[in-house]
Amino acid sequence: xxxxxxxxxxxxxxxxxxxxxxxxxxxxxxxxxxxxxxxxxxxxxxxxxxxxxxxxxxxxxxxxxxxxxxxxxxxxxxxxxxxxxxxxxxxxxxxxxxxxxxxxxxxxxxxxxxxxxxxxxxxxxxxxxxxxxxxxxxxxxxxxxxxxxxxxxxxxxxxxxxxxxxxxxxxxxxxxxxxxxxxxxxxxxxxxxxxxxxxxxxxxxxxxxxxxxxxxxxxxxxxxxxxxxxxxxxxxxxxxxxxxxxxxxxxxxxxxxxxxxxxxxxxxxxxxxxxxx
Numbered sequence: 001x002x003x004x005x006x007x008x009x010x011x012x013x014x015x016x017x018x019x020x021x022x023x024x025x026x027x028x029x030x031x032x033x034x035x036x037x038x039x040x041x042x043x044x045x046x047x048x049x050x051x052x053x054x055x056x057x058x059x060x061x062x063x064x065x066x067x068x069x070x071x072x073x074x075x076x077x078x079x080x081x082x083x084x085x086x087x088x089x090x091x092x093x094x095x096x097x098x099x100x101x102x103x104x105x106x107x108x109x110x111x112x113x114x115x116x117x118x119x120x121x122x123x124x125x126x127x128x129x130x131x132x133x134x135x136x137x138x139x140x141x142x143x144x145x146x147x148x149x150x151x152x153x154x155x156x157x158x159x160x161x162x163x164x165x166x167x168x169x170x171x172x173x174x175x176x177x178x179x180x181x182x183x184x185x186x187x188x189x190x191x192x193x194x195x196x197x198x199x200x201x202x203x204x205x206x207x208x209x210x211x212x213x214x215x216x217x218x219x220x221x222x223x224x225x226x227x228x229x230x231x232x233x234x235x236x237x238x239x240x241x242x243x244x245x246x247x248x249x250x251x252x253x254x255x256x257x258x259x260x261x262x263x264x265x266x267x268x269x270x271x272x273x274x275x276x277x
Contacts, residue, residue, distance in 0.1 A: 001032050003044065010048035018055040026056055027066045034073050037100070038082065038093025042144025050096055057103045064113035071104035071114070075125040084132055089143070091135040095151040101126055102151075105158035119164040126155045130176045136183060138190030149180050149188065150195040157195075160202035170203045174217050181243045184227065184236035193239075193246045201250060204257065215263045218244070222267050237271065244268050 001009075009029075013021060020026045033049045053070070056062045062070070074080055079097035083090025101122060108114045114122075130152040137146045156173050159165050165173075177196050181188075203209060221240050226233045248264045251257040 003036070003039070003041070006032060006036060007041075007044050007048060010044070010052055013052060014048060018052060018059075018061075020056075020061060026061050027063075027069075030056065030062060030066070030070060031073075034070060034079070034097075034100070037079070037096045038090065040089050040092060040143045045092060045096055046144055050099060053100060054103055057100075057107055064107075064111060067104050067107055068114055068118070070100060071122060072118075074098075074100040074104070075122050080125055080129050084129060085134060087135040087137075091133075091137065091146045091148060092143070094129055094133060094135075095146050095148045098126060098129065098148075098151045098155045102155040102158045105155070105162055109158070109162055116164050119159075119162060123159050123162075123165060123169060126152065126159065127172055127176055130156065131179060134185075136180070136186050136188075136192070138188070138192065147190065147192070149192040150190070152180075153177070153192070153195040153199050157199035157202050160199050160206065167208050170206065170209055171213075173199060173203060174209075174214075178217065178220060181221070181239055182225065182236055183239060184225075184232040187235045188239050188242060193243045194250075196243065197247050197250050200247065204251075204260075211259055214260055218247075218260065218263045218267055222270050224271060237273070240271060241268065 009021075009024075010033075013019065030053060033053055037045060037049050037053075039045045039049075057067050057070070074097040079093055080101065082093040082097075084094065104114075105119075105122070108119070133148055133152070135146065136149045138150070140146050156176065160170060160173055177200060180196065181193075204214065221244060224233075224236055224240055226236070244264050244267060248261055248268070251261050251264075
């Protein structure tokens, strides 16, 4: 389908509360949307394709089998892994496909229609994407949101809540988030920290990883890898500070996390440039 025709069709669907038009097969149209989910046109990619697929997945317009098929497409070489490692327009295919993964796993958690082996396959692919993708840009002028660190965290959040993911998987999520926070070439200014923390909080709520191990994970943020170069060292310190402060305030009102918040406070004291001021 020609791009402009697709936009007009999706606009009419959006304006009609996402109802399926007469004569349109929703799954076949979903496949067309997946072909275009990495388009640099933010209106098509974000406002129309992503929201339409969210609606149709969440509201049962697409069957469980169809949602499964979209998940398998989302994790393939032309979507979640497309151009992995490059900092260019391929980022949009990766980051928006990760949101389709998140939507599919959310649906699975409610209806249980994906096999454990396929959950693990999707999980491993998301981890590969999150660990190896260097393009963490948030908003790109003229092209809209890429938001790899945030969108990937949304998918990890869903896996963190998934009963098929146990202790080892949850530890891998923590490791991936740790690495994503500790980047020195991009400063997170678009609330990426909050989306990553949502995944961390989901892990805490599972109560599978002992508190002592969570505390050790937090203490590792004290090991900021400095290069001796400016502004790289300042950027990574900023990212770690913002993440830990946000995590602290997300947990401070919950008495069950007192040990964890105490640990966060101590680490922040140790890494602050202004702790003695």
